[in-house]
Amino acid sequence: MGLEILWFLLVTVLFVAFFFLEGFTYGSGILLPLVAKSDLERRIIFNTVGPVWGGNQVWMITAGGAVFAAFPNWYATLFSGFYLPLSLILVALILRGIALEFRSKDENSLWRALWDYCFFIGSLIAAFVWGVAMANLLKGVPIDANMHYVGGFFNLFTPFTLIMGLLFVLLFSYHGALFLALKTTGEILSRIKKIFFPLWLVIIANYFAMILFLFLETDALNKTAPSVALTVGLLVLGGVNFLVGFGRFGFAFIFSSIGITAVIATIFTGLFPRVMVSSLDPEWSLTIFNSASGPVTLKVMAIVAIILVPIIIAYQAWSYWIFRKPVDLNELEY
Amino acid sequence: MDQVLLARWQFGLTTGYHFLFVPLTIGLSLLVAIMETLYVKKGKESYKKMAQFWGRLFVINFAMGVVTGIVIVFQFGMNWSEYSRFVGNIFGIPLAIEALLAFFLESTFLGIWLFGWDKVSKKVHLLSAWLVAIASSLSSLWILVANSFMQNPVGYELVGNRAELVGFGKLLANPYFHNQFTHVIAGAFVTGAVFVISISAYHLLKKNRVDFFKESLRIGLIFGLISVIIVGGIGHLQGQFLVKTKPMKMSAAEALWETSDPAPFALLAIIDQEKGQNKFEITIPAMTSFMSYNKFSGEVKGLNDLQKEMEALHGSGNYIPPVTPIFWSFRFMVGIGSLIGLLVLLAVYATRKQILEEYPLLLKLLFFILPLPFLANLFGWIMAEMGRQPWIVSGLLKVDNAVSPNVSPAAIWTTMIGFSVVYILLAIADIYLLAKFAKQGPEDMDLIKEPNLAEGEVSLWA
Numbered sequence: 001m002g003l004e005i006l007w008f009l010l011v012t013v014l015f016v017a018f019f020f021l022e023g024f025t026y027g028s029g030i031l032l033p034l035v036a037k038s039d040l041e042r043r044i045i046f047n048t049v050g051p052v053w054g055g056n057q058v059w060m061i062t063a064g065g066a067v068f069a070a071f072p073n074w075y076a077t078l079f080s081g082f083y084l085p086l087s088l089i090l091v092a093l094i095l096r097g098i099a100l101e102f103r104s105k106d107e108n109s110l111w112r113a114l115w116d117y118c119f120f121i122g123s124l125i126a127a128f129v130w131g132v133a134m135a136n137l138l139k140g141v142p143i144d145a146n147m148h149y150v151g152g153f154f155n156l157f158t159p160f161t162l163i164m165g166l167l168f169v170l171l172f173s174y175h176g177a178l179f180l181a182l183k184t185t186g187e188i189l190s191r192i193k194k195i196f197f198p199l200w201l202v203i204i205a206n207y208f209a210m211i212l213f214l215f216l217e218t219d220a221l222n223k224t225a226p227s228v229a230l231t232v233g234l235l236v237l238g239g240v241n242f243l244v245g246f247g248r249f250g251f252a253f254i255f256s257s258i259g260i261t262a263v264i265a266t267i268f269t270g271l272f273p274r275v276m277v278s279s280l281d282p283e284w285s286l287t288i289f290n291s292a293s294g295p296v297t298l299k300v301m302a303i304v305a306i307i308l309v310p311i312i313i314a315y316q317a318w319s320y321w322i323f324r325k326p327v328d329l330n331e332l333e334y
Numbered sequence: 335m336d337q338v339l340l341a342r343w344q345f346g347l348t349t350g351y352h353f354l355f356v357p358l359t360i361g362l363s364l365l366v367a368i369m370e371t372l373y374v375k376k377g378k379e380s381y382k383k384m385a386q387f388w389g390r391l392f393v394i395n396f397a398m399g400v401v402t403g404i405v406i407v408f409q410f411g412m413n414w415s416e417y418s419r420f421v422g423n424i425f426g427i428p429l430a431i432e433a434l435l436a437f438f439l440e441s442t443f444l445g446i447w448l449f450g451w452d453k454v455s456k457k458v459h460l461l462s463a464w465l466v467a468i469a470s471s472l473s474s475l476w477i478l479v480a481n482s483f484m485q486n487p488v489g490y491e492l493v494g495n496r497a498e499l500v501g502f503g504k505l506l507a508n509p510y511f512h513n514q515f516t517h518v519i520a521g522a523f524v525t526g527a528v529f530v531i532s533i534s535a536y537h538l539l540k541k542n543r544v545d546f547f548k549e550s551l552r553i554g555l556i557f558g559l560i561s562v563i564i565v566g567g568i569g570h571l572q573g574q575f576l577v578k579t580k581p582m583k584m585s586a587a588e589a590l591w592e593t594s595d596p597a598p599f600a601l602l603a604i605i606d607q608e609k610g611q612n613k614f615e616i617t618i619p620a621m622t623s624f625m626s627y628n629k630f631s632g633e634v635k636g637l638n639d640l641q642k643e644m645e646a647l648h649g650s651g652n653y654i655p656p657v658t659p660i661f662w663s664f665r666f667m668v669g670i671g672s673l674i675g676l677l678v679l680l681a682v683y684a685t686r687k688q689i690l691e692e693y694p695l696l697l698k699l700l701f702f703i704l705p706l707p708f709l710a711n712l713f714g715w716i717m718a719e720m721g722r723q724p725w726i727v728s729g730l731l732k733v734d735n736a737v738s739p740n741v742s743p744a745a746i747w748t749t750m751i752g753f754s755v756v757y758i759l760l761a762i763a764d765i766y767l768l769a770k771f772a773k774q775g776p777e778d779m780d781l782i783k784e785p786n787l788a789e790g791e792v793s794l795w796a
Contacts, residue, residue: 051449054400054441061437064407065430072422072496079411079418080738086408087749091756094401098760101397105767148415148740293423294498301427308434312442319442322453333449 003298004288007070008275010305012268014066018059019130019168020175020260024253025053027176029096029123030169032116035180035191042116043104044327046334048183051323053100055316057093069301073147073291074275081141081149081276082133085156089129096122104334124169131168135161138218138270140277145284147291160213167206171260174199178244178253183326200241207237210263218277220270229269233262340746341413341737346719347750348405350712351757355399357711360474360519361526362392363467365557369550370463374456384550385463387776388530393448394767398760400441405753407433413746417726417736421483423498424490424505428479436473439465474519482511484727485718486579497730510579513572514718520564521714525707527558528674531681533772535700538691543775551690555682562675569671570625577626580728581635582644583721586657587664588622589615590636596620597634602665605658610638648729655723659716667713670706677703 028049036042068075079086095118103115139160142151177192177199184192211221211230220226237259243252271277275291278284292298366389373381407429411418418425446454447462454462482505483490489504490497499505534551537543576584585591589603591611599621604613620630635643637654644653677699684690690697722728726736 047449051445054445055438057400057404058433058437058441061404061407062430062433065426065433068411068418068422069426069430072419072426075411075422075426076415076418076738079408080413080415080741083412083738083741083745084748086412087752090405090408091752093404094756094760097401098397098763101393102763102767105394106770147419150740153745293426294493296499296501297423297427300499300502301430304427304431304434312434312438316438316442319446322446322450331449331452 003295003302004292005273006302007066007292007298008268008272008288010302010309011063011066011070012265013309014059014063015268016261016264018056018063019172019264020257021056021059022053023127023172023260024176024179025049025056026123026127027172027174028180029119029176030127030173031176031180031192031195032120032123034195035177035188037187037191039109039112040329041188042112043332043334044184044188044329045180046100046103046119047327047332048180050100050334052316052320055319057097066301066305070293070298071275071286071288071291072293074286077143077147077149077276077286077291078137081143081151082136082156084153085129085133089126089133092122092125092129094122095119096126100334104332123172127169127172128165131165132156132161134168134264134267135164137276138214138220138267140218140279140285142280143276143278143284143286144280147284147286150280160217163206163209163213167203167210167263170199170203170206171256171263174203174240175253175256175260178249178256181249182253185326196244197241200237200244203237207234214266214270218270220266223270225269225272226266229262229265233259233266236262337741337743337746338734338737340743340750341741342733344413344746344750344753345409348402348409348753348757350715351761352399352402352406353711353715354708355395355402356474357518357522357525357707358395358529359392359399360467360470360522361524361561362388362395362529363463363470363526364523365526365530365553366392367460367463367467368553368557370460374460380546380549383776384546387771388550389447389463390771391529391533391768393444394764394771396444398764402757413738413741414726414736415738415740417731420496420731420736421727423496424483425480427499427502428476428505432473432476432480436469436476439469440473443469471519471522474522475515478515478518479505479508479511481718482508482514484725485514485722486510487727487730492730497727509575513568513575517565517568517572518714520561520568521707521711523561524558524565524671524674525711527554527561527678528703528707530554531558531678532701532704535697536772537775539694539697539701544691546776551681552685555678555685558674558678559682562671562678565671566675569668574626577634580721582637582640582653582655583660583718584626585635585637585640586655586660586721587717588634589657589661590622590634591638592636593633593639594623594636595633596623596631597626598622599625600661603661605661607654607657610641610654651724653724655721660721663713663717663720667710667717670710670713674703674706674710 028045032042032045036045067078099115099119099122103112103119106112136156139158141149141155144150174196177195181189181192214220214230221230236255240252240255240259243255273289274285274287276286366385369381369388370385373385443462443465447459447466450459450462486508487497488508489500491500530550531554534547534554537547538551573584588597589600589605589612590597596619598617598619600612600615600617603615606613622634623632624630626632626634637657641653645651680696681690681700684693684696724732724734726733
């Protein structure tokens with residue numbers, strides 16, 4: 001296997017890990033106004049994600065760093081091209097990150113209300129804009145012969161990319177609801193249970209809309225791998241509702257993780273071997289070959305990643321094990 | 335303003351802001367780990383309280399460091415796409431390793447440290463504290479490997495229009511990196527130490543929890559004394575190294591326009607960058623030669639000669655960095671460092687003689703130095719990065735050719751205003767919380783208060 005292909009695979013894995021791990025903490029933030037009605041209940045939500053959100057977010061930073069090291073041209077074109085949307089994500093992440101840490105450190109109720117809102121809106125914007133950005137990679141954006149994005153801000157928002165943004169919000173909310181169902185009890189849990197079914201219906205409708213746009217606006221469905229990923233996604237997301245119905249939230253959480261993985265896999269396998277499609281000329285698309293670093297860099301980074309990533313997964317899994325129980329009212333840190 | 339200048343301002347402001355929090359994270363995490371070690375070894379509850387009290391302040395600061403750090407990771411590509419294409423092969427490696435090796439460790443184990451007091455054993459909890467501290471230091475190691483390549487590129491070959499890596503080991507063997515890392519990390523330790531010293535001095539002045547803060551102060555002073563000696567010593571070696579390898583930066587820091595032997599040291603100077611001379615200066619004869627070579631003779635090259643050398647090497651152009659800010663940053667950095675060193679030394683002496691509390695003036699001074707290490711860090715950073723101008727990668731790529739060509743000034747203005755507003759508001763919230771918890775002392779450590787319900791619960795959506 002070529003080093004470029006290995007790195008494409010690794011970057012895909014990093015994005016998958018980011019979206020299904022940080023996805024449920026985004027979802028918890030998006031659901032905050034719906035499932036928590038009092039200060040104590042909101043604190044419980046903050047404390048469910050408290051021990052893990054920071055570590056989850058690092059998957060995104062690592063994905064960014066890995067793209068920089070392994071595919072500098074992809075990094076340069078993507079980040080300079082999607083300048084304003086990414087700035088929006090940054091502001092959203094700043095607000096929600098600080099909200100998590102600052103929210104309960106003062107008893108003033110306006111202070112708390114403001115940070116609650118920041119956690120909600122920050123999670124919502126980040127999830128939505130990531131969906132829009134991912135869709136644009138595959139749909140194609142105006143990239144010229146010198147690998148420069150030559151479109152504007154609003155070029156990035158089309159019906160297809162908006163549908164993907166919405167799908168990210170909904171999927172993460174569902175995923176977050178499952179996480180919260182595992183971590184909470186009482187009234188919060190009963191509110192969450194009421195959300196699952198309507199949310200599921202919208203997700204399925206949205207998923208079909210995504211398939212339609214993938215068919216109309218991209219070439220992903222001409223290939224086998226994305227079609228398989230899309231089908232797997234549909235099956236697990238279709239099935240997850242029944243697991244929820246039987247109260248098997250743990251299994252359902254695994255299913256929604258697979259569902260998110262399938263959507264990301266559809267995008268990345270649909271792209272392969274491109275990493276950003278040019279809508280001006282297929283020849284100008286960025287590929288894993290014309291955007292990659294030299295062989296020495298790829299080799300060094302491959303060795304580092306292959307040693308470290310399993311260790312990271314091991315200790316993160318262990319930290320999830322430590323905090324496996326529902327949040328205890330006597331041990332609220334946030 | 336043109337794009338390059340705007341992009342530079344944006345990077346300078348966001349990175350400078352980020353660099354307020356990072357050194358404290360590095361220094362304070364180590365101090366908290368030391369306090370918790372004392373708790374586990376000696377079994378005294380007061381040390382646990384100490385780790386928790388300083389740990390809470392640490393966590394508030396840490397959050398600010400993390401969120402402002404994400405901006406930096408994105409910004410290389412956002413504003414500096416051509417730079418990213420040119421150095422990605424090399425610069426991306428330490429950045430990715432920083433995330434894999436340091437950020438994961440830091441964030442995951444901070445989660446365990448913060449939420450795990452009753453969930454993991456004492457020893458595992460202590461291990462978490464140390465892993466957070468070690469990871470914080472590791473992260474500065476990797477970012478300085480990256481920065482050192484910009485300052486003094488090694489281990490690369492030019493392939494087409496970009497630098498490709500030749501050997502990973504060469505990046506780590508960069509002598510610029512060794513000096514820079516030791517100096518910066520020791521500066522971060524000083525920052526953590528002064529933070530603890532200063533807040534402890536405040537409470538000792540108020541006669542509040544005297545035993546608790548005397549012990550905190552003692553730990554801070556020992557740690558601070560060792561660190562401040564390292565900062566100064568390495569700083570001196572670093573200066574000597576720069577005279578040899580990056581003379582342009584060092585001569586700018588000394589505002590030395592003409593090559594001299596022996597070279598004088600300017601205490602203060604009014605600099606005329608256009609004419610290439612100082613309008614006015616007060617100098618100590620031969621002092622720069624002494625600092626460079628440990629003897630009162632020895633040639634130090636002036637900026638005007640260095641400019642000619644650079645033109646011979648790289649073609650016509652202006653290769654002299656902005657002298658005034660570099661000259662003064664250098665002086666403020668060294669001045670502040672010396673002042674801190676002096677006060678710490680005095681306080682150590684007074685503590686050993688057990689007379690510190692009889693000198694409220696000294697305690698007051700120790701309190702008022704709180705902002706100084708933060709300023710010294712910033713000045714050192716300004717000197718290092720402005721001293722690199724007009725290059726973004728020394729000798730290989732100029733700043734003017736590194737910016738994203740497709741990002742409009744309007745877009746940069748938009749984000750600059752956005753970030754500035756958010757950053758100012760966050761600074762207010764951050765300082766408010768730090769001051770509140772610092773003043774409150776170690777009481778009520780386990781308690782997060784219920785909201786103030788006098789006017790009913792506030793919610794923005796219900």
